[in-house]
Amino acid sequence: MDVEVERLLFLFCPAGGAPKPLALLGGRRRRAAARPPSASAPESPSSPHRPASPSTAEHRPVFLPSLLQRLAMDNSGKEKEAMQLMADADKKVKASGSFLGGMFGGNHKVEDACDMYARAANMFKMAKNWSAAGNAFCQAARLHMQLQNKLDSATSFVDAGNAYKKADPQEAINCLNQAIDIYTDMGRFTIAAKHHITIAEIYESELVDIEKVKLHFFVSLFVCLSSANKCLLKVGHYSAQLEQYQKAIEIYEQVAMSTMDNPLLKYNAKEYFFKASLCHFIVDELNAKLAIEKYEEMFPAFTDSRELKLLKKLLEAHEEQNSEAFTEAVKEFDSVSRLDQWLTTMLLRIKKTIQGDAGDLK
Numbered sequence: 001m002d003v004e005v006e007r008l009l010f011l012f013c014p015a016g017g018a019p020k021p022l023a024l025l026g027g028r029r030r031r032a033a034a035r036p037p038s039a040s041a042p043e044s045p046s047s048p049h050r051p052a053s054p055s056t057a058e059h060r061p062v063f064l065p066s067l068l069q070r071l072a073m074d075n076s077g078k079e080k081e082a083m084q085l086m087a088d089a090d091k092k093v094k095a096s097g098s099f100l101g102g103m104f105g106g107n108h109k110v111e112d113a114c115d116m117y118a119r120a121a122n123m124f125k126m127a128k129n130w131s132a133a134g135n136a137f138c139q140a141a142r143l144h145m146q147l148q149n150k151l152d153s154a155t156s157f158v159d160a161g162n163a164y165k166k167a168d169p170q171e172a173i174n175c176l177n178q179a180i181d182i183y184t185d186m187g188r189f190t191i192a193a194k195h196h197i198t199i200a201e202i203y204e205s206e207l208v209d210i211e212k213v214k215l216h217f218f219v220s221l222f223v224c225l226s227s228a229n230k231c232l233l234k235v236g237h238y239s240a241q242l243e244q245y246q247k248a249i250e251i252y253e254q255v256a257m258s259t260m261d262n263p264l265l266k267y268n269a270k271e272y273f274f275k276a277s278l279c280h281f282i283v284d285e286l287n288a289k290l291a292i293e294k295y296e297e298m299f300p301a302f303t304d305s306r307e308l309k310l311l312k313k314l315l316e317a318h319e320e321q322n323s324e325a326f327t328e329a330v331k332e333f334d335s336v337s338r339l340d341q342w343l344t345t346m347l348l349r350i351k352k353t354i355q356g357d358a359g360d361l362k
Contacts, residue, residue: 078124078126079123082119082120082129086120086136086139088116093143095109096109096113107147110143110147114144114147117139117140117143118136120136121134121159121163130163130164130166131168133163134161134163134164135160137157137159137160137175138160141153141154141157141175141178145182150182150185155179157182160175161173161176161179161195169207170207172202173202173203176198176199179195180192180195183195189226189227190224192223193219193227196219196223199212200212200213200215222262225258225265229258229259232251233251233272237342240275240342245283246283249276249280249291252272252273252279253272255272256272256273257298259272260301266301269302270301270302271307273295273299273302273307274305274308274311275346276291277291278311281311281315282346282349292308296308306336306337310329310330310332313325318350318354323354
């Protein structure tokens with residue numbers, strides 16, 4: 001039974017024949033007062049012309065059908081209004097795609113249609129038509145994407161997923177996946193991870209797919225880890241620029257070790273060990289050699305990397321104080337993997353420690 005119906009029954013039709021509010025009983029009392037007193041039931045001197053109070057049983061058959069009917073009519077009215085809004089929104093979308101519509105405020109028509117779809121969706125929710133609500137939110141989401149409103153599109157897909165959860169769990173997952181794609185593209189990894197957890201819970205409680213439950217909880221953890229590492233790497237990046245090399249080394253080593261055993265992230269570990277090695281190299285050549293040996297033991301895949309081959313050539317050139325060999329090794333690496341500004345800065349700082357160096361990589 002609907003929660004609102006139960007609440008009203010509790011208020012107006014309590015068990016045990018408790019008195020009804022006057023608003024409900026007044027009509028019957030007025031009708032009873034208008035009738036003449038019965039001969040078989042003499043009037044009481046203390047209360048002339050007062051009929052006996054009607055029992056709870058007399059009211060319940062009259063009250064319940066009218067209440068349920070009114071609630072059903074309200075829901076029906078909301079659905080009709082929502083369907084009319086959907087039809088009007090469809091017309092707006094078609095008009096925006098026409099030649100004249102494109103010339104005279106096509107985008108405004110699409111924005112209006114987005115608003116109408118969202119309003120229709122909320123009316124369908126009030127009527128508890130969850131599938132229709134989900135569909136309306138999806139329509140709004142697609143139009144927001146057409147307008148390049150990525151955040152609004154993702155929000156609408158989430159609203160659609162929440163509506164579909166009560167009627168079509170698989171469609172709810174489809175909508176949430178579309179929202180996740182948008183949030184991930186925008187770099188909002190924490191929000192994306194949250195919706196992966198929601199999907200895992202749907203698979204767990206509704207579709208009973210344990211493999212998918214495990215997958216989405218794992219992906220959620222992976223996304224959160226990626227987000228945390230991204231922040232740490234930014235700190236390491238700027239620490240090295242500010243010549244706070246020990247801090248940068250600690251961060252690059254920490255992130256490398258957290259990713260090297262992760263099948264989805266381990267490819268990046270060699271980059272972080274490479275950057276840590278460069279920071280060691282700037283501080284001291286011997287430090288760099290010892291660090292590189294340690295990194296090879298920890299992460300064997302680092303041994304065959306282009307980054308390690310460059311480091312060994314740079315160490316050899318530095319030992320020989322050969323700036324030309326140093327520059328040639330950097331150029332060879334740059335021809336395959338373009339150096340970014342951070343790497344260029346670090347390599348120049350190392351090169352300046354070679355006696356008689358001009359201080360560039362050309």
